[in-house]
Amino acid sequence: HGTYGVEIYWILSVSLWYDYLNFIQKYDSSVRECSPTGISKARDLFERALIACGLHVAEGSKLWEAYKSYEEAVLNSMDTMDFESREKQVQRIRNIFHRHLSIPHRDLMSTLLTYKAWEAEHGNTLDVSSSSTEGISANVASAYQKAIEMLSMRADFEEKIVKNDMADTERLQSFMAYLKFEQSCGDPARVKSLYERAITEFPISSDLWIDYTHYLNKTLKADKTLRDIFNRATRNCPWVGELWVQFMLYLERCRCSEKELSDVFERSLLCTFSTIDEYVDIFLTRVDGLRRRILFAKELDDGLDYALIRDTFQRACDYLSPQLKNTYSLLQIHRYWARLESSIGNDITAARGVWESLLKNSGSMLEAWQGYISMETEMGHINEARSLYKRCYSKRFSGTGSEDICNLWIRFEREFGTLEDFDHASQKVAPRVQELQLFRLQQESKNIASSADHKEDSVKKSTREKRKSASDAPNEQSPAKRQKNAIGHQKDKPQSSVKANKVENIVTPKDMPHGQDDLKTKDPTPERSKQYRDQCTAFVSNLNLKANSEDLRSFFSDVGGVEAIRILMDKFTKKSRGLAYVDFSDDAHLEAAVAKNKQMFLGKKLSIARSDPKSKRKGSAGHKASIEQGVGIYSSSLSLSLSLSLSLM
Incomplete structure (x- = not known):
């Protein structure tokens, strides 16, 4: 039983202890015969069992009862004439009872009755039929009452875990x-x-x-x-x-x-x-312990030296680098290693070697360069830090990292360099930043173009599908059209031409209502590609960007005759451009609407004029040219401003 493997699992189970104690009493002759050696051995085992499982609420009593039974056997084996030894043994059993009664367990009341009966057998007068503590010493009674209360508090928990x-x-x-x-x-x-x-x-x-x-x-x-x-x-x-x-x-x-x-x-x-993080945590815990023992626990005299830390770091990198390339965990290991090389190992060359090995594995990681530069800067090695900036400022990093390293170099020279160093860095950085900004603008333009092409393809596909569905459906006429055809028939209009009939039955955009809802439900052509004639339309500008169609309809409610409202939206932001077209049923309503020009609407003075489609078509080419010219000017000014901002940093 003393072997290491068995010793570990001894404390797992009350039943295991109980069976083992019975086995010892049955097959160990010294224990069975109650020899001094056997008694000492048995008591040691019982005490270990109680330490391990004596507080077990549901089954712990088995061990206490077994302990008392063994001590009773010891008492019975004593010489009846050895009163002193017998009295000591009786007191030993009494103490076991007292300890047992102070422990909350399932059979606590039964244990009290057993104890009172035992005391009666040894000459103490107690009411063995009552579960009260009357006649018992105050200390024992108090401990028993406390155990009862503790048992009551744990009753529900015990009931749930034994189901x-x-x-x-x-x-x-x-x-x-x-x-x-x-x-x-x-x-x-x-x-x-x-x-x-x-x-x-x-x-x-x-x-x-x-x-x-x-x-x-x-x-x-x-x-x-x-x-x-x-x-x-x-x-x-x-x-x-x-x-x-x-x-x-x-x-x-x-x-x-x-x-x-x-x-x-x-x-x-x-x-x-x-997970790989668990391996990282184990390696770092090992290094932490070695560092503390070398620095703060030299009294242990384990013969530790820094080489053991270096070996642990090297094993960690060999083991983890393939899985941790370009990750923060690998950076954390190398940063820690480099710091210990310089602080405990007192070897700056070795510390630099640690950073160089990281750059070899994760050179595209901005944080790796920043960590290396930070170490050199903190140690006062300005020239070495500057050489690192020169090595990495032209590299491409993820996100805004390429711009960030350029800005960090400029800041570094401002804080540590001479004016010549600052000018040199600015000359190197300025064209690089312009190149990066131009590349970013090109990427954004490509993304916008790609998004527009995708949207246009979607619109074309949707249009084809709608046209196809419209061609399959039977032609329907509005009530007004049917009435017009009926009048034509009454005037003996020629009906022999099938082609004429078909043309006459087609619903044209002119005949369709101008209401916005009707356009959405009846017109198979998307609003974007629909050609508006604007023959009886007001053009509204300086419109509040939060205004919607219902707001405009309410504004023109005193005029009447509003048939459709089109608020122009920005192609990319999908927000109002502050412009709108309002279609009216006739010129009289349109003139009344134009008369409201310069009136205030939602905090802004509206500009209302009759829409002039011919003028709009003539000016479209010039308008497009002016936009393109503006984009070119913006791009040039952006590059110039970036250059100026770098020179002023």
């Missing part, structure tokens, strides 16, 4: 709720006991083991008796990196030897974890 018809997930949640309650009561022994009960039920629940080890590290910390628990945790759930991290931190708190720490670290690297 057999409950799903495992629900039972685990019940255990977690019970554990939270016990932690609030502040008794680490009871919390630890309940964790062991939960672990017995769910031995490979990683969440439970993580919660358990966190609690132990927080409350018991450097208790050396916890080593077995951490060993069990990593054996039951070896795939959980956090458990290995907690194990290494525990060993460090206990000031264990380097051999023990190294052994746990090497065992962890043999496991397979679900």
